[in-house]
Amino acid sequence: MNQQIVNKQDRKRVVVIGNGMVGHRFIENLVDANDANQYEIVTFSEEPRLAYDRVQLSSYFTGSTAEDLSLTSEANYTANNVNYTLSDKVVSIDRTAKTYCTEKGLTESYDVLVLATGSFPFVPPIPGNDQQHCHVYRTIDDLDAITASAQDSKTGVVVGGGLLGLEAANALKELQLDTHIVEFAPRLMAVQLDEGGGNLLRRKIERLGLTIHTEKATENIQPGENHRYRMNFADGSHLETDMIVFSAGIRPQDELAKQCDLTMGERGGIVVDNQCKTSDPNIYAVGECALWEGRIYGLVAPGYQMAKVAAAQIAGHQDEFTGADMSTKLKLLGVDVASIGDAHGQTEGCQSFIYQDDLNQIYKRLIISKSGKKLLGVVLVGETENYGPLLQIMLNGIKLPNKPESLILPDSDGSGGGIGVEALPDAAQICSCYDVSKGQIGSAVENGCMNLGDIKTATEASTGCGGCAALVKQVVDNKLASLGIEVNNDICEHFAYSRQELADIIRVKEVKTFSDLLTSHGKGFGCEICKPAVGSILASYWNEHILKSDHLPLQDTNDVFLANMQKDGTYSVIPRIPGGEITPEKLIVIGEVAKEFSLYTKITGGQRIDLFGAQMHELPLIWKKLIDAGFETGHAYGKALRTVKSCVGSTWCRFGVQDSVGEAIRIEERYRGLRSPHKLKMAVSGCTRECAEAQSKDVGIIATEKGWNLFVCGNGGMRPRHADLFATDIDTATLIRYIDRFLMFYVRTADRLQRTSVWLENLDGGLEYLKQVIIEDSLGICGELEAEMTSLVDTYECEWKATIEDEQKLKRFNHFINADNKDSNVIFVSERDQKRPATKDERSKLEGVAN
Amino acid sequence: MVNKTWFDICAEQDLTLDSGVCALFDDEQVAIFKCSGDEDLFAISNFDPIGEANVLSRGIVGSIGEKRVVSSPLFKQHFCLKTGECLEEADMNLKTYDIRSHQGTIQLSHKAVG
Ligand code: SRM
Ligand SMILES: Cc1cc2nc3c(=O)[nH]c(=O)nc-3n(C[C@H](O)[C@H](O)[C@H](O)COP(=O)(O)OP(=O)(O)OC[C@H]3O[C@@H](n4cnc5c(N)ncnc54)[C@H](O)[C@@H]3O)c2cc1C
Numbered sequence: 016m017n018q019q020i021v022n023k024q025d026r027k028r029v030v031v032i033g034n035g036m037v038g039h040r041f042i043e044n045l046v047d048a049n050d051a052n053q054y055e056i057v058t059f060s061e062e063p064r065l066a067y068d069r070v071q072l073s074s075y076f077t078g079s080t081a082e083d084l085s086l087t088s089e090a091n092y093t094a095n096n097v098n099y100t101l102s103d104k105v106v107s108i109d110r111t112a113k114t115y116c117t118e119k120g121l122t123e124s125y126d127v128l129v130l131a132t133g134s135f136p137f138v139p140p141i142p143g144n145d146q147q148h149c150h151v152y153r154t155i156d157d158l159d160a161i162t163a164s165a166q167d168s169k170t171g172v173v174v175g176g177g178l179l180g181l182e183a184a185n186a187l188k189e190l191q192l193d194t195h196i197v198e199f200a201p202r203l204m205a206v207q208l209d210e211g212g213g214n215l216l217r218r219k220i221e222r223l224g225l226t227i228h229t230e231k232a233t234e235n236i237q238p239g240e241n242h243r244y245r246m247n248f249a250d251g252s253h254l255e256t257d258m259i260v261f262s263a264g265i266r267p268q269d270e271l272a273k274q275c276d277l278t279m280g281e282r283g284g285i286v287v288d289n290q291c292k293t294s295d296p297n298i299y300a301v302g303e304c305a306l307w308e309g310r311i312y313g314l315v316a317p318g319y320q321m322a323k324v325a326a327a328q329i330a331g332h333q334d335e336f337t338g339a340d341m342s343t344k345l346k347l348l349g350v351d352v353a354s355i356g357d358a359h360g361q362t363e364g365c366q367s368f369i370y371q372d373d374l375n376q377i378y379k380r381l382i383i384s385k386s387g388k389k390l391l392g393v394v395l396v397g398e399t400e401n402y403g404p405l406l407q408i409m410l411n412g413i414k415l416p417n418k419p420e421s422l423i424l425p426d427s428d429g430s431g432g433g434i435g436v437e438a439l440p441d442a443a444q445i446c447s448c449y450d451v452s453k454g455q456i457g458s459a460v461e462n463g464c465m466n467l468g469d470i471k472t473a474t475e476a477s478t479g480c481g482g483c484a485a486l487v488k489q490v491v492d493n494k495l496a497s498l499g500i501e502v503n504n505d506i507c508e509h510f511a512y513s514r515q516e517l518a519d520i521i522r523v524k525e526v527k528t529f530s531d532l533l534t535s536h537g538k539g540f541g542c543e544i545c546k547p548a549v550g551s552i553l554a555s556y557w558n559e560h561i562l563k564s565d566h567l568p569l570q571d572t573n574d575v576f577l578a579n580m581q582k583d584g585t586y587s588v589i590p591r592i593p594g595g596e597i598t599p600e601k602l603i604v605i606g607e608v609a610k611e612f613s614l615y616t617k618i619t620g621g622q623r624i625d626l627f628g629a630q631m632h633e634l635p636l637i638w639k640k641l642i643d644a645g646f647e648t649g650h651a652y653g654k655a656l657r658t659v660k661s662c663v664g665s666t667w668c669r670f671g672v673q674d675s676v677g678e679a680i681r682i683e684e685r686y687r688g689l690r691s692p693h694k695l696k697m698a699v700s701g702c703t704r705e706c707a708e709a710q711s712k713d714v715g716i717i718a719t720e721k722g723w724n725l726f727v728c729g730n731g732g733m734r735p736r737h738a739d740l741f742a743t744d745i746d747t748a749t750l751i752r753y754i755d756r757f758l759m760f761y762v763r764t765a766d767r768l769q770r771t772s773v774w775l776e777n778l779d780g781g782l783e784y785l786k787q788v789i790i791e792d793s794l795g796i797c798g799e800l801e802a803e804m805t806s807l808v809d810t811y812e813c814e815w816k817a818t819i820e821d822e823q824k825l826k827r828f829n830h831f832i833n834a835d836n837k838d839s840n841v842i843f844v845s846e847r848d849q850k851r852p853a854t855k856d857e858r859s860k861l862e863g864v865a866n
Numbered sequence: 867m868v869n870k871t872w873f874d875i876c877a878e879q880d881l882t883l884d885s886g887v888c889a890l891f892d893d894e895q896v897a898i899f900k901c902s903g904d905e906d907l908f909a910i911s912n913f914d915p916i917g918e919a920n921v922l923s924r925g926i927v928g929s930i931g932e933k934r935v936v937s938s939p940l941f942k943q944h945f946c947l948k949t950g951e952c953l954e955e956a957d958m959n960l961k962t963y964d965i966r967s968h969q970g971t972i973q974l975s976h977k978a979v980g
């Protein structure tokens with residue numbers, strides 16, 4: 016490729032003033048577009064640190080550190096050639112000379128300026144507002160100051176009952192202060208909530224022990240008698256407090272723009288056009304300092320959109336800022352609150368539905384158009400579950416259902432209420448912080464993202480305010496389902512329980528059949544989701560033959576016919592070959608059987624041999640021969656132990672330090688047949704060279720000079736994960752004990768179709784907790800777990816052996832119940848000297864000949 | 867009215883509750899299901915038009931809302947046991963058959979046309 020090289024002097028100097036959330040995002044976008052190194056990027060921050068997540072600022076009080084909050088690092092900026100200056104403020108701009116000066120006396124030139132100066136908290140001009148224990152709530156330094164004041168305060172007041180005010184109040188409460196909120200308006204969150212919503216919010220917050228004073232205008236702050244200060248209100252009343260946090264709104268930080276005469280809004284704000292350009296074509300403004308069509312956006316998502324537009328513009332691409340939606344969903348002081356669109360019902364002719372539940376403290380209002388077809392606004396307090404779908408209905412102008420009220424009424428029939436995500440167009444914006452559409456999430460899933468974590472990494476959806484998380488999950492699940500991929504969810508419409516809960520019920524109440532469980536805990540007739548899940552749990556605990564007639568209808572066809580169904584309805588046969596070790600005699604038998612039944616033969620990725628293309632009626636005949644030769648089922652069809660892979664180990668290998676083959680065989684024979692939430696794979700390597708790839712298995716064992724190292728929770732597959740080291744240098748008895756406990760604990764607590772890796776990632780306390788449970792027996796259940804495993808090991812029988820010995824069970828293997836014919840639709844052709852299913856084309860040709 | 871002709875298939879006791887078998891009827895493959903609940907016998911074509919294989923008798927039966935369904939063992943689409951409609955793909959309809967248990971014998975008959 017012809018790399019474009021730009022001389023340092025020729026590079027455009029892009030200077031970003033302010034390194035807050037939006038300034039930083041702009042830099043990220045420009046760095047991405049800067050592969051030819053055409054720009055020199057420079058940024059100034061008045062704060063002593065690079066950008067951090069202001070949205071999550073309050074988590075600073077609950078344990079997050081400045082480092083946790085930071086959005087980047089000095090190393091990262093350096094690596095990307097971003098030149099930064101901290102703790103210095105740009106104080107003037109000379110637009111004709113194209114230079115700027117900083118407080119510390121730097122004067123430099125620019126080609127393009129980007130103002131990302133954000134906003135500052137508005138402090139009402141009240142005499143006495145500038146005393147030592149009066150604060151604002153915007154930066155990490157502010158929070159440090161508030162914490163310091165709180166140390167010798169008992170009471171705290173927040174001035175302002177808006178969104179940020181309530182966050183500040185929560186912080187004071189966390190700091191153990193007797194907390195008051197003083198609000199000028201008659202209710203809380205007056206911008207986002209209507210009267211009903213505001214009133215309920217107030218009641219909820221009061222119940223938490225905060226005191227709320229509405230319709231209070233503070234006249235002055237004087238020394239108090241019992242506390243440090245006394246706030247005197249216009250109505251003659253007063254309130255004493257030790258500290259005050261002002262949170263009465265924000266004002267755009269537009270001093271600089273004013274100083275250099277850019278066009279400003281009447282009440283402040285730097286006027287920008289759709290390209291985020293100010294009145295000077297070389298100066299852009301983005302984020303909370305920018306005024307677009309008379310509006311300042313006090314949220315991060317619109318700022319991010321502006322950053323994207325400005326960066327594109329500078330890099331010579333077309334993009335436009337066309338406004339942003341200000342809907343919000345928050346948890347304030349533990350109360351769920353959401354507001355969408357025209358929450359106050361100000362649209363001409365609009366109509367409302369209101370749902371109010373005093374018992375459960377829920378308030379919901381739906382504001383719809385005059386015609387009744389469009390959703391205009393929503394207020395939700397106390398329950399915000401449907402926020403995502405409602406927002407999408409509003410944003411996409413989706414036609415309302417016939418009974419719009421169903422969107423806010425409690426979900427009595429379990430149908431889920433609202434609209435499904437499938438109704439949304441691909442263009443629908445799901446994550447507004449990162450402007451991610453339904454279509455983008457869908458393609459990420461198609462490209463292999465299977466869960467929220469992957470989606471976050473691939474698309475950034477849900478990594479901003481997090482408000483879209485539930486919706487993103489629905490889109491992912493919906494997409495996975497449409498691709499026919501099994502979604503790792505809790506159970507289904509027939510049971511309102513997760514797999515783990517069902518497992519507990521089955522174990523504790525000793526439920527032995529699906530129909531008993533359905534009668535006592537479910538409804539309807541079950542389905543292909545709950546039946547196999549319950550079948551697997553029953554098998555994990557009671558280990559009865561899965562083709563007992565009570566259990567048979569629960570199994571996937573693979574389990575019913577003890578073989579894996581292939582695309583044409585035929586089956587594959589995989590006998591167990593423990594540890595991958597096989598005698599020549601047995602190899603010959605496999606060859607003979609394959610030849611006799613004309614089966615396609617392949618070595619699998621799991622160190623054994625797969626025979627494909629068996630018709631249903633042939634399965635028992637094939638297995639009879641295999642079992643007579645000493646084979647047993649390989650459980651390739653079940654959610655069960657698959658293989659224990661081994662390397663050749665100390666017996667032959669010059670490096671091996673333990674008998675890895677012997678150990679693999681012992682382990683495979685111990686856990687064969689174990690039914691589990693998902694399939695299990697294991698491996699044993701004879702030394703650290705790791706030829707058996709044990710670290711990519713659910714259970715991996717690597718020989719050491721002194722014994723074994725045990726690894727757990729790895730896998731290959733769609734989302735590979737290296738296993739974690741769990742115990743070192745343990746002897747064989749300890750090894751088996753730990754694996755017994757580990758496997759039974761997984762069986763007890765994992766979700767349906769959750770591999771050990773995902774299970775561990777979702778386990779509260781993670782690996783450390785798992786070690787406590789398994790190694791230190793912190794729950795006191797290890798005895799039980801071991802006993803359960805022993806009973807399973809003792810009751811193991813080969814399912815195929817039991818099947819071919821039972822006339823009744825064999826009946827099932829006829830294609831027709833009333834004829835001996837074969838399925839005439841199964842057609843094979845030959846390739847590389849073996850058979851394979853005919854393709855559609857080949858099939859129609861062959862049928863053409865036959866007819 | 868013409869009398870309906872019924873063909874014997876198998877003994878009712880040969881069926882396992884809540885699962886299916888495949889019957890050869892008039893040169894057609896018919897999936898027969900015996901289910902729990904009041905209306906218990908169903909007969910639909912055994913050919914899965916999406917997976918293009920004769921496998922529906924080997925699917926798991928159950929319900930989706932009010933509908934009794936079988937889920938294809940290949941790609942899990944649901945087919946209504948009563949009407950033959952596919953719940954996921956509207957244009958995939960299965961042929962259905964009349965079925966009854968007569969003196970302990972399962973019998974099939976073609977649906978009356980019209
Ligand atoms: C036969 C085999 C491929 C081969 O020709 O080598 C195979 C074939 C199938 N694999 Fe596999 N996998 C086979 C080794 C693997 C491996 C390699 C290994 O085990 O070392 C992996 C990655 C390792 C891992 O799982 O951690 C693997 C990851 C998968 C996955 C993804 C699992 C995941 O957690 O992401 C699936 C899908 C699933 O289980 O939901 C899958 C599912 C399947 C299914 C069951 C798909 C299906 O429903 O038809 C295939 C059926 C096999 C059959 O009809 O007999 N197969 N599969 C291998 C059988 C090994 C064996 O002896 O039992
Ligand atoms: C407590 C809190 C909670 C919030 N919660 C949410 C929420 O849940 N959802 C949401 O969408 N938004 C929320 N916000 C708002 C969100 O943080 C802002 O919208 C966002 O930070 C705006 O980014 P910005 O880059 O425009 O401004 P800022 O992040 O404020 O960055 C501007 C930076 O520029 C610096 N600066 C200013 N002038 C100069 C100068 N002349 N020279 C050098 N540096 C300068 C400032 O010191 C500052 O560091 C919250 C804000 C706060 C304070």
Ligand code: SF4
Pocket residue numbers: 662663664665668669670671672675700701702703704705706707
């Ligand atoms: S891991 Fe590799 S080096 Fe070690 S014993 Fe096995 S085959 Fe030999």
Ligand code: FES
Pocket residue numbers: 316445446447448449476477478479480481482483484
């Ligand atoms: S909407 Fe904020 S993270 Fe997605």
